[in-house]
Amino acid sequence: MTLPGSAISGQAAPPAPVPPLLLEPDLLAADPAGLADVARLVAELTREAAAGLRRRSGPLPAMSPQELTRLVDSRLPDGVIPRTGGGRDALLALARHYAEGTVDLADPRAAAHLQPPPLTVAVAADTLANVFNASCDTWDSGPYAVEIERRLVRGLTELAGFGPEAGGVLTPGGTASNLQALLIARDAVLRDRRGADVRGGGLLGLGARPVVFCSELAHFSVARACAVIGLGEDAVRPVPADADHRMRPDALEAVLRALGPDEVPLAVVATAGTTDFGSIDPIAELAALAHEHGARLHVDAAYGGGALFSDRLRPLLAGIELADTVTLDLHKTAWQPAAASALLARNAADFAPTALRVAYLNPDDDGAAGLDGLLGLSLQTTRRADALKVAATFLALGREGVGAMLEACHDLARYAQRAIDAHPRLELTAGATLTTVVFRYRTRDKAASDAVNGALRRALLGSGRALIGRTDAADEDGRQAVHLKFTLLNPQARTSDIDELLAAVVRAGEDVEMEEEFRDA
Numbered sequence: 001m002t003l004p005g006s007a008i009s010g011q012a013a014p015p016a017p018v019p020p021l022l023l024e025p026d027l028l029a030a031d032p033a034g035l036a037d038v039a040r041l042v043a044e045l046t047r048e049a050a051a052g053l054r055r056r057s058g059p060l061p062a063m064s065p066q067e068l069t070r071l072v073d074s075r076l077p078d079g080v081i082p083r084t085g086g087g088r089d090a091l092l093a094l095a096r097h098y099a100e101g102t103v104d105l106a107d108p109r110a111a112a113h114l115q116p117p118p119l120t121v122a123v124a125a126d127t128l129a130n131v132f133n134a135s136c137d138t139w140d141s142g143p144y145a146v147e148i149e150r151r152l153v154r155g156l157t158e159l160a161g162f163g164p165e166a167g168g169v170l171t172p173g174g175t176a177s178n179l180q181a182l183l184i185a186r187d188a189v190l191r192d193r194r195g196a197d198v199r200g201g202g203l204l205g206l207g208a209r210p211v212v213f214c215s216e217l218a219h220f221s222v223a224r225a226c227a228v229i230g231l232g233e234d235a236v237r238p239v240p241a242d243a244d245h246r247m248r249p250d251a252l253e254a255v256l257r258a259l260g261p262d263e264v265p266l267a268v269v270a271t272a273g274t275t276d277f278g279s280i281d282p283i284a285e286l287a288a289l290a291h292e293h294g295a296r297l298h299v300d301a302a303y304g305g306g307a308l309f310s311d312r313l314r315p316l317l318a319g320i321e322l323a324d325t326v327t328l329d330l331h332k333t334a335w336q337p338a339a340a341s342a343l344l345a346r347n348a349a350d351f352a353p354t355a356l357r358v359a360y361l362n363p364d365d366d367g368a369a370g371l372d373g374l375l376g377l378s379l380q381t382t383r384r385a386d387a388l389k390v391a392a393t394f395l396a397l398g399r400e401g402v403g404a405m406l407e408a409c410h411d412l413a414r415y416a417q418r419a420i421d422a423h424p425r426l427e428l429t430a431g432a433t434l435t436t437v438v439f440r441y442r443t444r445d446k447a448a449s450d451a452v453n454g455a456l457r458r459a460l461l462g463s464g465r466a467l468i469g470r471t472d473a474a475d476e477d478g479r480q481a482v483h484l485k486f487t488l489l490n491p492q493a494r495t496s497d498i499d500e501l502l503a504a505v506v507r508a509g510e511d512v513e514m515e516e517e518f519r520d521a
């Protein structure tokens with residue numbers, strides 16, 4: 001064959017390098033030989049990962065961020081996109097090093113974030129989602145995936161107390177669920193109260209200022225969503241919380257009554273499980289106020305939504321059935337690997353803002369023939385079958401099995417609360433509503449409290465032996481002060497692990513106080 005270039009120049013083309021034969025047909029996962037290869041590779045990778053795990057001494061690598069960077073540089077001198085692959089050896093080394101150097105959430109001393117150690121059943125089922133790579137957007141891109149997600153959503157809406165007209169969709173996280181909920185509220189309320197078609201016409205020329213209410217302790221994703229949907233972060237009106245960190249309905253009522261004539265309340269966002277305190281806003285009262293003023297009630301139950309699975313904790317969510325929309329993170333309190341979040345709506349018709357017909361995906365006549373997927377419910381197009389791992393988990397363990405895990409973590413948090421309360425060197429700031437406790441180390445010099453509490457947490461992180469959280473919480477005098485936080489999501493942790501963590505906190509606090517800069521403070 002003559003290449004066009006060589007014909008022009010009249011010279012012979014240099015021989016093309018022969019690529020190494022790597023692409024065996026069985027390297028495609030979803031054929032029978034490929035599945036066997038996946039099983040073999042997963043077995044090898046997990047064996048290496050187990051070897052990596054054995055070399056750890058805690059939930060974090062025992063080194064500074066700078067030391068980790070140098071270590072990874074030395075292991076990957078050519079980066080992660082080499083010209084030629086290193087084959088099996090490179091793969092196994094990566095698995096070993098990754099298991100050795102990333103976070104180990106199954107370590108009972110990992111107690112910082114709403115990031116659970118995922119269940120084996122969920123991880124294994126997720127492998128199938130990866131193998132088949134189905135997508136939920138159209139029926140023909142993932143028929144069984146679409147069926148499973150529809151049923152998962154139905155099961156979740158029933159647990160929330162919604163009726164048969166409810167709907168929902170899976171999203172990549174609570175941030176995305178909250179965004180879509182506020183998009184829904186924006187379009188629905190401005191249509192109903194102003195006759196505006198915001199989806200088509202945007203917000204310019206509206207002649208009104210949409211506003212959104214949430215507790216001062218609401219997740220930052222509420223404000224970010226308002227910025228994204230064109231309302232601006234200033235559209236968010238934070239409402240004071242009470243001493244138990246719950247939004248005060250009297251304060252909400254006062255600001256709703258004080259709205260100017262050009263201000264349109266779009267939504268009240270109730271938080272069911274604040275990220276720091278696990279506190280749950282009084283949902284029913286907030287729903288009544290929101291609806292009285294023509295606003296939507298969105299419940300951000302990203303964290304607390306797991307209480308739907310526990311008979312013992314379900315009463316905490318009383319009133320959730322009055323919500324218009326609910327965010328629920330299964331990658332928090334259902335022990336799923338990320339991503340798995342759900343946005344539920346009391347009325348499936350609310351998903352109109354994302355409804356879509358596209359010639360190449362879901363034309364009308366295909367839709368009429370039953371070929372629709374879930375494209376019209378989602379802000380995404382390609383969307384992985386995250387429902388599979390969640391459904392597999394519930395099918396294997398039952399709702400009660402998942403609920404029992406939350407109860408075990410709740411028990412641990414209550415134990416931690418009592419232990420902190422009884423400890424002379426610790427001060428409890430917020431006890432357990434769900435699975436968090438907020439506290440701080442009592443410094444000898446009160447003025448050094450923020451610096452010492454911050455430094456002691458970094459010391460624990462640096463040792464690799466304990467991973468605890470931190471946040472700001474109001475002092476007695478109302479000033480925001482640095483606090484420590486346990487977020488307990490390991491249902492296999494024991495009370496002795498809590499004792500060890502607390503002892504480590506106190507030891508680290510004493511060590512920090514001995515350091516030069518604090519000694520004669």
Ligand SMILES: *Cc1c(COP(=O)(O)O)cnc(C)c1O
Pocket residue numbers: 114172173174175176178219221271273274275300301302303329341
């Ligand atoms: C975690 C959390 C979010 C954000 O969820 P992601 O899944 O991290 O995007 C939103 N709201 C609350 C209350 C949360 O705890």
